[in-house]
Amino acid sequence: MLSPVFADRARILVSGGSGGDGASSFRREAHVPRGGPDGGDGGRGGSVILLVEPGMTTLGDFKRQRHFRAAAGGRGAGRKAHGKNGADIVIRVPPGTVVRSHPDGAWIGELLEAETRLVVAKGGRGGRGNVYFASATHRAPTHAEKGTPGEEGWVELELKLIADIGLVGAPNAGKSTLLAALTEARPEVGAYPFTTLTPNLGVIAFDEDHRAVIADVPGLIEGAHEGKGLGHHFLRHVERTRVIVGVVDGAAREPVEEWRAVLDELRLHDPALAERPMPLVVTKLDLPEVGERWPELRDALRTDAVEPMAVSAHDGTGLEVLRLALSAALAEAAIAEAAQPPETEMRVHRFDPMAESWEVLAEGHDLRVRGRRIETTAARTDFENAESRDRFWRLLERLGIDVELRRLGAGTGTTVHIGPAELEWGDDD
Numbered sequence: 001m002l003s004p005v006f007a008d009r010a011r012i013l014v015s016g017g018s019g020g021d022g023a024s025s026f027r028r029e030a031h032v033p034r035g036g037p038d039g040g041d042g043g044r045g046g047s048v049i050l051l052v053e054p055g056m057t058t059l060g061d062f063k064r065q066r067h068f069r070a071a072a073g074g075r076g077a078g079r080k081a082h083g084k085n086g087a088d089i090v091i092r093v094p095p096g097t098v099v100r101s102h103p104d105g106a107w108i109g110e111l112l113e114a115e116t117r118l119v120v121a122k123g124g125r126g127g128r129g130n131v132y133f134a135s136a137t138h139r140a141p142t143h144a145e146k147g148t149p150g151e152e153g154w155v156e157l158e159l160k161l162i163a164d165i166g167l168v169g170a171p172n173a174g175k176s177t178l179l180a181a182l183t184e185a186r187p188e189v190g191a192y193p194f195t196t197l198t199p200n201l202g203v204i205a206f207d208e209d210h211r212a213v214i215a216d217v218p219g220l221i222e223g224a225h226e227g228k229g230l231g232h233h234f235l236r237h238v239e240r241t242r243v244i245v246g247v248v249d250g251a252a253r254e255p256v257e258e259w260r261a262v263l264d265e266l267r268l269h270d271p272a273l274a275e276r277p278m279p280l281v282v283t284k285l286d287l288p289e290v291g292e293r294w295p296e297l298r299d300a301l302r303t304d305a306v307e308p309m310a311v312s313a314h315d316g317t318g319l320e321v322l323r324l325a326l327s328a329a330l331a332e333a334a335i336a337e338a339a340q341p342p343e344t345e346m347r348v349h350r351f352d353p354m355a356e357s358w359e360v361l362a363e364g365h366d367l368r369v370r371g372r373r374i375e376t377t378a379a380r381t382d383f384e385n386a387e388s389r390d391r392f393w394r395l396l397e398r399l400g401i402d403v404e405l406r407r408l409g410a411g412t413g414t415t416v417h418i419g420p421a422e423l424e425w426g427d428d429d
């Protein structure tokens with residue numbers, strides 16, 4: 001049984017492991033005083049990965065553990081030994097989790113289907129060992145790269161309800177009662193409007209292999225699309241359901257008018273919503289007055305596309321017919337979905353404006369170089385090693401950054417920040 005849940009949010013700190021440093025080492029052999037370089041690469045750092053866990057329905061677990069840190073990669077060693085890769089951390093999240101970076105709110109991805117994964121903090125790369133830098137003209141390089149740090153940051157998780165079927169209707173129409181009659185869920189039911197404040201979820205089993213999630217949604221009233229009542233907040237979740245079922249209160253004073261108002265609200269929220277084929281259910285058929293007006297109601301609600309049904313959640317009348325109709329509507333929706341690109345496909349946008357370019361900024365008396373490539377290289381450079389330092393300098397020259405630094409006033413003693421590195425400008429360089 002699924003408990004009532006909705007729109008959970010959690011904020012977690014994720015840290016990829018740093019990559020291991022590459023080794024700077026030389027072969028030792030009995031009769032060779034100094035063999036060739038044999039320093040192996042560092043291992044990559046572990047990543048933090050989100051994975052959809054189909055059974056989960058809340059983000060409540062994240063209230064306790066908020067920091068997830070993947071393991072660092074091992075250092076490379078002599079004899080070309082490769083450092084061990086750091087283990088990934090896999091965090092299970094419910095289907096429907098939307099991931100954004102915090103605090104900028106940038107969209108990172110959306111996890112909908114079982115098995116879907118999303119890397120939220122990539123582990124750092126292992127540095128290359130000095131073996132890698134040997135060449136015909138430079139047979140004994142001491143240069144080896146350091147591993148890069150893993151990505152780290154806060155991400156915001158938001159759980160958006162994904163139900164296959166959404167029950168919509170006016171307040172007090174009997175949506176929650178119907179949900180309870182069709183599933184194991186036990187939502188609160190009340191003889192007054194606005195009993196349901198957040199949607200309830202239940203699983204309906206058609207047979208052993210076919211199950212679907214149904215959600216009821218707080219009642220929709222006139223003005224819902226502009227924020228009246230509570231249902232408004234949930235309309236966007238209704239949009240994502242495969243089938244919307246209209247629930248009409250058979251015992252309302254004006255059932256047809258009331259339903260038309262709900263339909264108007266759907267239309268005002270999104271015209272396409274109201275156009276979707278929508279099974280219609282009149283509730284409370286066990287009440288004598290409802291039994292009496294049912295034939296008339298049926299005629300009034302019938303359209304070319306829809307044959308209304310009537311049920312009583314109290315005595316079970318009509319529920320079997322409703323189940324069959326839901327099963328058929330889901331099958332139809334599946335066919336329609338297959339015909340068009342699935343909107344539930346995972347979209348992942350990683351936008352990185354700094355990937356190719358660089359810029360130099362003044363920071364007080366210091367200068368800062370920003371740019372993906374140059375910052376990454378700085379992070380991988382061991383500035384204690386003269387040879388590594390030279391390589392880095394040559395990259396600055398190649399990219400033209402040195403000219404820009406000078407133009408902005410770099411002189412002896414100026415501090416230049418590049419990624420994690422803090423360098424002092426020397427004119428003999």
Ligand SMILES: Nc1nc2c(ncn2[C@@H]2O[C@H](COP(=O)(O)OP(=O)(O)OP(=O)(O)O)[C@@H](O)[C@H]2O)c(=O)[nH]1
Nearest residue numbers: 171172173174175176177190191194195196219313
């Ligand atoms: N006699 C009868 N009463 C019903 C039936 N279904 C619901 N009711 C009653 O109608 C009232 C409203 O039921 P709910 O299921 O809470 O209605 P709802 O649509 O979820 O209402 P909100 O959450 O306020 O939007 C309750 O008093 C229920 O007992 C039914 O099939 N027969």
Ligand SMILES: [Mg+2]
Nearest residue numbers: 175176195196
């Ligand atoms: Mg309710």
